[in-house]
Amino acid sequence: MRSVIQHLEESRIREVANAGMGRPDVLAFWFGESDEPTPEAVRRAAIASIERGETFYAHNLGLPTLREALAAYMTELHGAIGPERIAVTSGGVSALMIAMQALVDPGDEVVVVTPVWPNLIAQPQILGATVHTVALAPDAQGRWRLDLVALREAVGPRTRMLVLNAPNNPTGWTLTQQEQRAILDHCRATGTWILADEVYERLFYGAEAGACAPSFLDIAEPDDRLVVAHSFSKSFLMTGWRLGWLVLPPAMTAAIGKLIEFNTSCASVFSQQAGLEALAREAEITPRVQQHLQRCRDTLVPALQCVPGLQVAAAPGGMYAFFRLPGHPDALQTAKRLVVEAGLGLAPGCAFGEAGQGWLRWCFASRDPQRLLEGVGRLRRWLAL
């Protein structure tokens, strides 16, 4: 096997989850997924499609109707975006992998802002690129910040691609429009591609219902070196459907169609029909998801803040509380101990790069917010042991 593949880091989250195997009493908040199934109407659309016998291959780039609906959805959020810029993929992770295949040659330099979902570091490594990281840093309150000066220093003309995930998994850090402008200006000057993973954009807890985090699409031109990856997973409770999409410079779409052919051929038609129904019901699904998650966040974070010495802030976006416990510097060890000794399943921050060492990620997407408080109770009892 390739040495780069052998050395790809095993998921530290799974390592912790494995420590909890066969313990049905564990309250698990380790995975980035709501415990609520996909809305019934969306499931019905897929069932109707399967009943109609829509079990054949489809267009590489997605059903034309779905591409148009996605273009209309993106246009509503970010200004005019045509279907010729949309490619439907088998999940957000496949969208990101295919975008990297299109842009990253072996030996290329890729810069990734961390802590981050480990897939965004592994993908360029699989393609033979060299990955450099720029670390966010927490302030005293536990709010994570980007050092723009450090980012500008790290991204130069030799940098093929800058990868950003904001709202961020695991920290909840969200880019401001001003920061996006500064990054776009810099990358235009260096000729660097921006790959923006914006799958959490609708899990943004602003003042108004139905809000959306700032997006690079709000400020970029269609022909900018910008690719934005999206997913139905978070905003529509559709993790298991493996359905995502890319927003592309129009000149890139045909090549992405080829890459979809060579990676997965196409997304299942019935899953695409589910996506189409989800978009048609977006106004009833997504604001409800968002409001519920805000309630979850506002249940969990204040309860965590009452734990003496615990460092955490209510993040503006995402579905995670990222926090630090005093006197527990090794996150992997702490997370494993919490599983075994407290029955509490969290993800260790070191799973998201060195910058996350010592921190723990708590996914607060819970149908029943009481579960979150029960989890905090377990944490408190464990700390008091």
Next chain:
Amino acid sequence: MRSVIQHLEESRIREVANAGMGRPDVLAFWFGESDEPTPEAVRRAAIASIERGETFYAHNLGLPTLREALAAYMTELHGAIGPERIAVTSGGVSALMIAMQALVDPGDEVVVVTPVWPNLIAQPQILGATVHTVALAPDAQGRWRLDLVALREAVGPRTRMLVLNAPNNPTGWTLTQQEQRAILDHCRATGTWILADEVYERLFYGAEAGACAPSFLDIAEPDDRLVVAHSFSKSFLMTGWRLGWLVLPPAMTAAIGKLIEFNTSCASVFSQQAGLEALAREAEITPRVQQHLQRCRDTLVPALQCVPGLQVAAAPGGMYAFFRLPGHPDALQTAKRLVVEAGLGLAPGCAFGEAGQGWLRWCFASRDPQRLLEGVGRLRRWLAL
């Protein structure tokens, strides 16, 4: 964009299909897919899963129940194969891409036997490998043969991987057990990995019902440098489900799990439940598919053989008739003319590599074999023009 991606060949099949856009009168046999939807019982299993709300992430390597059922299915066909050697993927194409990511470093040399499904050439190119081809050659009757001497010359210690697709798309060529032994022996000596795309193994037209083409799994040891790619698409009429699997050396499975995480995360649970039902009903589905396709082949090929000068043989496997028309050396041009002038949709042989130039591929997987004869009638009338 990467130059290697820009230069990936556009699908010549799609180029022909595009020439037929908006012509509902075209009889299309260009894609490698039956026109029969997935069996009802299989679709019911997926519907039940969706109704139960199985819309969450699943294990990277697939549901344990499905891995066990696949291991039992493979064991029945090829001798003992345990679930620890099975990885469930999002389609056969994803299985192949992930296997290549595990094994092929940028700059590596990969040898592919052609004519072949173009994806098998594009995938190593995407990963930065150098691709060499070994061409099958047709005899006077239109039967395709492998030149073992040429293959042994092409595969040396510097060859990282040999890619074989048999039963073959597009020619129907099928490896004999003897040839497989010779290839395995040679690759053991050179240290070359064999990636065998055996998705058509059950579309094999031997004497007995339910037969199976010879497989490298019949003769290899578990720890041989052999990876076999499979799919539910052909044997179970499940193209649109995007469900496949790999049979791996046991030491490789964990790394493949990581690569699945970074490519697609997992296959949808409801699609995996459909696969599980398909395997449970294998004895009622697959032999029927096979017998029907044999009837299709034995309807189409003799009718083609009656066309003066046309060169074609009944292939032992697959679902294609691959044939040559005298006086029509440019397959792409011929296929385009056939669409426009005869209303007949075929795939040009040059889509499958230089070795296929001048040939045409006819997918005979048709619910109604009469459609095949109507197609031959159109071909004859066009030739008589």
